[in-house]
Amino acid sequence: MAAKLFLVSLLFLTGAVQAGETIRVYQLDGSIHCREAESTGPDQAAEVLKKAGVKVLSSSSRTVPFALPGACGTPTGKANVLVVDADDWKKMTGKHTDAPGFGVWIFDRPLVEVYKYDGSLQCQRGSETSLEDMARELSENGIEVKSSRKGTDGRVHISMCGASTGRLNVYSIATESLPAAQALGFELLVTRKMTGEIAVPPVSRRAPALSRTPRSPGTTPGKGAIPKLW
Structure with a gap:
């Protein structure tokens, strides 16, 4: 572990x-x-x-x-x-x-992003939860949503009806609200964009950060894609 x-x-x-x-x-x-x-x-x-x-x-x-x-x-x-x-x-x-x-x-950031899969499945199966409906789950539990967006997990999912689409609902919340969000089933999202902020203090030039977790073959981050580190 x-x-x-x-x-x-x-x-x-x-x-x-x-x-x-x-x-x-x-x-x-x-x-x-x-x-x-x-x-x-x-x-x-x-x-x-x-x-x-x-x-x-x-x-x-x-x-x-x-x-x-x-x-x-x-x-x-x-x-x-x-x-x-x-x-x-x-x-x-x-x-x-x-x-x-x-x-x-x-993790020393005023805001973090959390996510859940939106429930959509290939071939229009499943029941997609909208950004607004899922945001209410956070707000009704005292968690202020700073911003929200749709995204994908950047993974290659098997092409078959009923398989995951990889689509995510992503929300920006205060870091101190993270434990409460996790208790609701949301997960912390760590992207390569975040890893560009590891320098202390911030500097104008930063070296690119690379994950040890290999990207799935043939995948490249596209519009809305979230290259997750885990």
């Missing part, structure tokens, strides 16, 4: 990195539900990166802002978050493809 979490959030910085640029990275601390598992603190996590040649500017303890199973034996979601030198990070990931279990922290 922990490995899967890192897989979806590990990103490479490619191309030129400006001097002094920093990014936030994280590593789950190893704590497990219902167990007294040995956990790693922020200072210990920082030492791992320092030994790998990465300059660490600060470290803290946070919780990943997306839903995780609460069953015994699963990760608690507690993480060590560190601000590191972007150039050092790039060099390390070039040598160590698993980035010693660290991923890029992309």
Whole structure:
């Protein structure tokens, strides 16, 4: 489970990195539900990166802002978050493809996007839920919708009647409302556009970010397509 979490959030910085640029990275601390598992603190996590040649500017303890199973034996979601030198990070990931279990922290945003599949199926089967109707589910539960749009998941779906169309209803909400939205069955949407904002502080030139999750063969992002990272 922990490995899967890192897989979806590990990103490479490619191309030129400006001097002094920093990014936030994280590593789950190893704590497990219902167990007294040995956990790693922020200072210990920082030492791992320092030994790998990465300059660490600060470290803290946070919780990943997306839903995780609460069953015994699963990760608690507690993480060590560190601000590191972007150039050092790039060099390390070039040598160590698993980035010693660290991923890029992309969650410090005032707004996030959440989504649900709209229920449409190929051959006009299924029952499509409109943006407006699904938005009411959020607003009736105290979640303000800042904006909404239609999209697709960018995946190649099997062509047969009754199969998913891949169409999504996507909503922009305040980050603090994410847990409430997830409780309603909405999922956090992380796109490649988001990964372009991992630099701290923002800079005019940013290197493109690439997901480790390969794109389905023959697919290219089109109008309305959402190249999901997970």
